[in-house]
Amino acid sequence: MKNTTMLTPLVDQADQRFHMKMKSGLFLIMLCIALVSVSTYAQNPRSDKYAERQTFGREAFDKDNNIWVYSAKFAETFGMPPDYVQELKGFEAAAFRVQLMGYATCGYGGKAENCAPEKVCLTDVYFDEAKTPLPWANNQQNDWLARYNSLRWIQVQGDRPITPKVPPNVIANIVIDGSATLHPFADPKTRKEVNVFASYTNPRSDDLSYGHIGVYGYKRAAVAGLTMLSFSYRCDTRNSTKKDTSFRFESREKIFSPTLARFHEFLLPEAFEKRIDEHVKASQERDREFYKFITNLK
Numbered sequence: 001m002k003n004t005t006m007l008t009p010l011v012d013q014a015d016q017r018f019h020m021k022m023k024s025g026l027f028l029i030m031l032c033i034a035l036v037s038v039s040t041y042a043q044n045p046r047s048d049k050y051a052e053r054q055t056f057g058r059e060a061f062d063k064d065n066n067i068w069v070y071s072a073k074f075a076e077t078f079g080m081p082p083d084y085v086q087e088l089k090g091f092e093a094a095a096f097r098v099q100l101m102g103y104a105t106c107g108y109g110g111k112a113e114n115c116a117p118e119k120v121c122l123t124d125v126y127f128d129e130a131k132t133p134l135p136w137a138n139n140q141q142n143d144w145l146a147r148y149n150s151l152r153w154i155q156v157q158g159d160r161p162i163t164p165k166v167p168p169n170v171i172a173n174i175v176i177d178g179s180a181t182l183h184p185f186a187d188p189k190t191r192k193e194v195n196v197f198a199s200y201t202n203p204r205s206d207d208l209s210y211g212h213i214g215v216y217g218y219k220r221a222a223v224a225g226l227t228m229l230s231f232s233y234r235c236d237t238r239n240s241t242k243k244d245t246s247f248r249f250e251s252r253e254k255i256f257s258p259t260l261a262r263f264h265e266f267l268l269p270e271a272f273e274k275r276i277d278e279h280v281k282a283s284q285e286r287d288r289e290f291y292k293f294i295t296n297l298k
Contacts, residue, residue: 049079
C-alpha cells in the first residue's frame, strides 16, 4: 500500500503530461489545417475579382476603406461579395468613405500648434449611362476639385481653383456659382446649370427640402462602361424619419427655389444609409473627444 500511495501522484503527473502533449499535438494539427486553408484562399493581387484581392493571405495588401452597396450585375462584373447586393434605383453602385484631406486646421484653443487633420466624406456613385444618360454640359471626360493638391493654396483675384467656374456656355445657378463644386451639367435646351440635390436632413419631401450636393470629381466611362461621380456626401447626421435618400439632377434659379427641370433621380437605400449613420456617429464621437482634448491643452 505504501508503494502504491507514493506512485499515484507520479502516475497522475505522467497522465497529465500525456494529455497536455495530446492537446498540443491536436492544436498543431488544427493550426496546420488553418494555414493550409488560408493559403488555399489567399489574396490574389493580380485577380480581376474584388473579393480575391481583398482576401488576406500571407502578404500585406491594400484594404478597401469604403462602405459599399451594389446591384447583382455590378457584383458579378467585378467579383464583389454578395453581402451588399441590393435592388437599386437609378444607379449601379455606391461607395462611401471618410477621407483625410492631407492638411490640418490649426489654432484651436488660441495656440498655433493645436492642429486637427481635415477630412471629407465622399460617396462615389456609379451610373450606367446606356440606361440613365446624364445631362453633361460638354464633352469633357473627367475632372477633380482642386482640394487634394497644391492648387488648394494659391489664388489670384477672381480666380480661385478651389471654386471652379461654370463653363462659358452655361447659365450659372446664381447661389451655387462660387461654391466648392464642379459644374459638369446643364440643361441641353436652356443651357441653365443642372445641379445635384438631396433630401436627407429635412423631414419634408417637397422641392425646397432638397439641399445642394457638391460634385468633387467625375470620370465618364471610368470602368466597364460605367460613369463615376464623387459627391460630397455626408459627414452630418441624417433625419431619423428618412428612409431611402432621394438625389435629383435639376436646374433651379437658386438652391432653395422650385425646380425648373429634372433630368434624373436615384435613391440610396435605407440599409446603406444606416451603415453610413453608424460610421458618421462613431466619427463624430471621436471628433468630440479630440477637440475636447486639444482645446483643453495648457
